[in-house]
Amino acid sequence: MEVLNQEKILVIQTAFLGDAILTLPMIQKLREKFTGCSISVICIPSTDEVFKSSPSVDNVIVYDKRGKQKSLRSFFQFVKYLRKQSFTRIYSPHRSIRSSLLVLLSKVEKTFGFENSAMSFVYMVKRNYHKAVHEVARNLELIGYDTSGENWKILPLINISVTIKEKIHSILANNNLQNIIAIAPGSVWNTKIYPKDYFVDIIKSLIGEKFTVVLIGGKDDSELCDDIAHHFDSNVKAFAGSLSILESIELIRNAKLLLSNDSAPTHMGMIADIPTLTIYCSTVYYFGFYPYNQRSSFISYDDLKCKPCGVHGHRTCPIKTFDCAYKLHPGFVVKKIHELLTP
Numbered sequence: 001m002e003v004l005n006q007e008k009i010l011v012i013q014t015a016f017l018g019d020a021i022l023t024l025p026m027i028q029k030l031r032e033k034f035t036g037c038s039i040s041v042i043c044i045p046s047t048d049e050v051f052k053s054s055p056s057v058d059n060v061i062v063y064d065k066r067g068k069q070k071s072l073r074s075f076f077q078f079v080k081y082l083r084k085q086s087f088t089r090i091y092s093p094h095r096s097i098r099s100s101l102l103v104l105l106s107k108v109e110k111t112f113g114f115e116n117s118a119m120s121f122v123y124m125v126k127r128n129y130h131k132a133v134h135e136v137a138r139n140l141e142l143i144g145y146d147t148s149g150e151n152w153k154i155l156p157l158i159n160i161s162v163t164i165k166e167k168i169h170s171i172l173a174n175n176n177l178q179n180i181i182a183i184a185p186g187s188v189w190n191t192k193i194y195p196k197d198y199f200v201d202i203i204k205s206l207i208g209e210k211f212t213v214v215l216i217g218g219k220d221d222s223e224l225c226d227d228i229a230h231h232f233d234s235n236v237k238a239f240a241g242s243l244s245i246l247e248s249i250e251l252i253r254n255a256k257l258l259l260s261n262d263s264a265p266t267h268m269g270m271i272a273d274i275p276t277l278t279i280y281c282s283t284v285y286y287f288g289f290y291p292y293n294q295r296s297s298f299i300s301y302d303d304l305k306c307k308p309c310g311v312h313g314h315r316t317c318p319i320k321t322f323d324c325a326y327k328l329h330p331g332f333v334v335k336k337i338h339e340l341l342t343p
Contacts, residue, residue, distance in 0.1 A: 090108050
């Protein structure tokens with residue numbers, strides 16, 4: 001442990017929710033490594049809730065790069081603000097050109113980034129971006145942490161207020177929600193989304209086994225979740241778009257299992273530390289974004305020459321079959337759920 005009380009550390013992570021969550025273990029280890037330091041995080045508005053709830057983060061700097069601060073003038077005003085903060089170290093797991101420019105113009109001497117970052121020459125220390133390991137391990141390697149064996153399997157930690165806990169408890173009680181399975185059926189990318197009718201079949205099976213189902217997601221997932229819920233009565237409740245990130249995590253914590261596409265809710269399941277089953281349609285687990293606590297797993301139909309068709313997915317299947325989803329029949333998913341729920 002390094003005792004450097006004067007260190008003012010800046011972490012740049014302006015990616016979306018899943019990447020933000022997977023940065024938390026790295027920040028937690030930075031807190032341990034530099035006793036007495038202060039840690040600030042640059043993030044986008046949609047993820048500030050996550051970083052503000054981290055016990056390892058002292059200050060959250062919101063950068064609305066796609067909104068109010070997207071202009072060139074706003075960018076340089078933001079750079080001017082960063083210079084005034086007198087940071088001594090910058091770690092940037094985010095690899096975009098904008099992040100690298102922030103590093104370059106900040107005039108901080110000790111800077112750390114990945115070798116495949118845009119403008120990687122701006123970093124004093126460049127780490128290898130090992131594609132064959134989990135994203136949590138990659139981020140930990142950025143700060144020089146030993147990730148051998150299973151050392152990297154560090155769960156992201158957040159603080160959840162008593163108010164949020166009481167709200168979720170009230171929701172569960174008022175809706176008589178017990179023996180819960182949480183399902184997150186949405187994604188930003190359509191080819192990551194398991195078919196709606198298949199989710200309906202899975203839920204029918206779960207209800208037949210006396211489970212109740214809660215559907216979670218963001219505002220963009222509300223229509224899909226409502227459509228699924230309309231097939232059922234009080235045994236299925238849709239909460240997409242009506243709960244904050246922290247409220248959704250607290251709801252998940254009260255579930256027996258989380259079923260998710262390859263999307264941010266998978267990583268919310270790691271915060272909640274519950275059994276999480278991730279469905280891979282067009283993507284694959286070895287990209288490094290799978291659930292990694294001891295009680296979790298993934299399921300994927302891989303006997304396809306076209307899979308994976310991309311790192312992030314697509315709006316539509318490039319070859320118009322979507323076999324990666326349709327050949328992964330609901331029965332396979334239900335069987336895997338049973339395996340995870342069996343002690």
